[in-house]
Amino acid sequence: MSISRPPMNIGAVERDTGLGKDTLRVWERRYGFPTPARDAHGERLYSAEQVERLRLIKRLIDQGHRPGRLIGAGSEELTLLSAQSATTTAMPTPPGDIAVTTDDTPASAPSTASAAVSPLIDRVLAQVRGHDLPLLRQTLNQAMLRQGLHRFVVETVGPLNVAIGEAWMRGEIEVFEEHLYTEQITTLLRQAMASLPPAASAPRIVLTTVPDELHTLGLLMAQALLALDGASCIPLGTQTPLFDIAMAAKAHQAHIVALSFSASFPTRQVAPLVAQLRDMLPAQTELWIGGGGSERARAVSGVRVLSSLDAALVALDDWRRNAVLESATLAA
Amino acid sequence: MSISRPPMNIGAVERDTGLGKDTLRVWERRYGFPTPARDAHGERLYSAEQVERLRLIKRLIDQGHRPGRLIGAGSEELTLLSAQSATTTAMPTPPGDIAVTTDDTPASAPSTASAAVSPLIDRVLAQVRGHDLPLLRQTLNQAMLRQGLHRFVVETVGPLNVAIGEAWMRGEIEVFEEHLYTEQITTLLRQAMASLPPAASAPRIVLTTVPDELHTLGLLMAQALLALDGASCIPLGTQTPLFDIAMAAKAHQAHIVALSFSASFPTRQVAPLVAQLRDMLPAQTELWIGGGGSERARAVSGVRVLSSLDAALVALDDWRRNAVLESATLAA
DNA sequence: GTGCATTTTTGTCCAGGACAAAATACGTTG
DNA sequence: CAACGTATTTTGTCCTGGACAAAAATGCAC
Structure with missing residues (x-):
């Protein structure tokens, strides 16, 4: 690959890595990394290598690692990453235990990621x-x-x-x-x-993501499973403003709103966003949260966190059983 | 719609409107709009109304209007917008003439947007x-x-x-x-x-968008037309980093790379980005740019700007004719 | 009108300070 | 020794106000 990779300015790095300008500058100030060059006007110029490294760091942070430790390390990250991530991604990422276990012999554990599952x-x-x-x-x-x-x-x-x-x-x-x-x-x-049948009128489920969240794959997988089980899905694509999600739920008389948060979504914003949406939705409309970042919404009340794909089907089942109960109660 | 719309902080507004934090602050300083309230810590709180208005302004700017004038106006924007946009969106938005024609009697022109085309x-x-x-x-x-x-x-x-x-x-x-x-x-x-046949081996076309550009619809429309004409399309989804676009073109030995820029993509970045990609690509690989923001790449040399969907088909035709010529020349 | 130089407009970048929420460490108690 | 509540550290985001270059508009000579 003989292609030259010119240095990027801070805006381009933000776009490419997903790390905010403020974050990039504050890391430089605090940790001494990255150390971009400067152009004639004193503006930062990040080398391709640094951007590459930033991308890697970002992914590791998304998996529960902490910046302070990551940035100090040299290349042992590469060990940490492939070994640990495999074992922890399935679970809600037990916090803190990750870096501690570095003391063990790295090669000892049977957790070598590439152990071909299939x-x-x-x-x-x-x-x-x-x-x-x-x-x-x-x-x-x-x-x-x-x-x-x-x-x-x-x-x-x-x-x-x-x-x-x-x-x-x-x-x-x-x-x-x-x-x-x-x-x-x-x-x-x-x-x-x-190619599925045109969807019964079972529960109507609005599926989408909030602004800044553009990972659709998880949402699509959930949609596939739910549609397969006969739910009538109303997909809104990605990045629907909160208020519009609420309006959509009303307009379509949705029984359920399902959101997806990827692991790379800004940690701090998940809980407030979800809480805010919960407030806007009618009480009887359920709110389901899935995806790698969904654990961060655990604290919000009135919300169902789906920690796996199958959990979505369980939730669907629960909803239906509940609906039957309610209609029975109403009839009596 | 009895739902309450709580005020948003600057980060949320950036996500919802697409206007950067820096831009929002500098508008406030220069034009006196928006005028967000402040919370206990002196942080900006934008009301739902202001955000709504910002969204509108953003769309008008994307159509070629200028912030300075838009922000001063009160509600005559609403007139400007619906009347003018209809007539100008098709063309490359002749700059400047828009606001000037306000002198004309607004209702006189036969350009009332809603004139049902079909x-x-x-x-x-x-x-x-x-x-x-x-x-x-x-x-x-x-x-x-x-x-x-x-x-x-x-x-x-x-x-x-x-x-x-x-x-x-x-x-x-x-x-x-x-x-x-x-x-x-x-x-x-x-x-x-x-449902189209599995694609011949005609020209191989890599289709994608650059980071920060997430409008897929235009790209998808182009892909549909090109695939229909027998081109073999290699879609990479949205937001592929520039360098990866170049790598993909190499890996797949693409004859053409097709990018889409929507009107809402930051004006200034289009030309530099396209030029940079052009540099990374092999000379014989063509670079096609389409979408509402593609005019901004007009200045870059070695690039084909597609100003309409049909232009993509013309370009495809040209490429094929050219390919035949070249192989004939080589054979001779 | 047409082409060129000048001025205005506008978005993005910078520095360095501040602060709150989350994560972690610590100390106490059952 | 585990559980739990309280300090402390870590970390992302927001602030002000200044600067500058590229794009757009304007003015001017031809």
């Missing part, structure tokens, strides 16, 4: 790296047909997402390859949903 | 406002089947997008209704593309 996953990873789009499409399509939509989403796509993310961290996969993969899965899931 | 469009608008998702789906689906993919995209979806945008400006449509519409079109187009 040959299918390895195959897909290889094909993503190989840039063979038709082949990748075929593989995924076949897997879906063989497993059925439910198992495909839960057992294949979920783990695949994790595997892709980890492979990126290990430097085995490029961002554009990740994008290609995401796009393929998106196409596939939408295609599958299009 | 009954279909009015029907769709009504259905979007009516929140009847199944009906909307059916209408769009039928239109596509009747017109065929090409005509549907060019003659229906394009004008519809404009009509929806204008209806929003006139306050006739809410953001969430716009979202629902967008989502439906997206589903429909993807569905149509899925």
Whole structure:
């Protein structure tokens, strides 16, 4: 790759890494990293290497690590990352225990991430790296047909997402390859949903994300499962302003509003945003929160946190049972 | 709509309106608008009304108006907007002439936006406002089947997008209704593309947007047309970092890279970004730029600006003719 | 009108200070 | 020794007010 990578200014770095300008400047002041060069006017110029490193740090922070420790380290992060992330991503990331266990012999644990969960996953990873789009499409399509939509989403796509993310961290996969993969899965899931029967009038569920949250994949997976179970989904795409989510719920008389927060969504904003939306919604409208960042909404009352994809189906089941009960009560 | 709309802090306003924190503060300093209240700690609190107005101003700026004039005005903007935007959106927005023509009698011109271009469009608008998702789906689906993919995209979806945008400006449509519409079109187009034959090996085209640009609809429309014409499209979704776009083009040996810039993309960044990407790409790889913000890349050399959807097809045609010529030359 | 120079407009960047909420450490008690 | 409440550290975001360059508009000579 003989392409030259020119340095970027602070705005470009913000766009590329998702780290705010204020954050970048305050890190420089506090931790002495990054150390961008300056142009003729005294403006910061970040080298491609530093941006790359910032991206990595961002992902690790999203997994529960803390900036102070990450920035000090040199390259042992690379060890920390691939080893630890595999074991912790499934759970709500037990805070603090991560860096402490560094004292153990790193190679001792049986948690070496790449322990192939399934040959299918390895195959897909290889094909993503190989840039063979038709082949990748075929593989995924076949897997879906063989497993059925439910198992495909839960057992294949979920783990695949994790595997892709980890492979990126290990430097085995490029961002554009990740994008290609995401796009393929998106196409596939939408295609599958299009072929479902036109949706009964079961619970109406509004699905969307708040502004600044643009990860759709998790939401799409949930939508697929819910639609498969006969719920009538009303997708609003991404980045719907809070007030508009509330209006949409009213307009469509939704029984449920389902939001997705990815792990990379600004930690602090999740709880206030969710609480605010909860306030705007009618009391009988349920509010479900899913995705890697959903744990941060745990404290908010009147909200159901879905910690896995299957949890969404359980919630759907609960809702239906509840609905039956209520109508029975009303009838009596 | 009895829902209370609590005031927002500056970060939330940035997310909701797309106006940067710096911009919001500097407007306040210079123009005396907005005038947010302050909380106990001296932090800005924007009222829902001001945010609404900011959203409107943002859209007008995206159409070529200038902040200085917009912010001074009271509600005559509402006139300016609906009347003028209809006539100018199609063209590259002749700069400056807009506000000048205010001297004319406003009602005289035959440019009243809502002059129903097609009954279909009015029907769709009504259905979007009516929140009847199944009906909307059916209408769009039928239109596509009747017109065929090409005509549907060019003659229906394009004008519809404009009509929806204008209806929003006139306050006739809410953001969430716009979202629902967008989502439906997206589903429909993807569905149509899925049913196309698996793509020949004609020119390989990488399609994506740069970071911070998340409007996919235009890109998707282009992709639909190109795929329909037998090009083999490699979609990377949105927000691919520049360097990764270049890497993707190399990895897939793409003949063409196609980017989309919406009108709301920060004006100043378009030209530098495009120039930078042009530098990274191999000389023989063509770079096509489309969308409402593409005119801003006109100055960059070695780039093809597509000012309409049909222009993409012309470009495709040109490329193919050129390819034939070259191979003939090589053979001779 | 057309082309060029000048002025205005406008978005983005900078420094360095401040503060609250979250995360962590600590000390006490059952 | 575990549980729990209280200090302390960490960390992201917001503040003010100044500066500057690129784009847009204006003025001016031809």
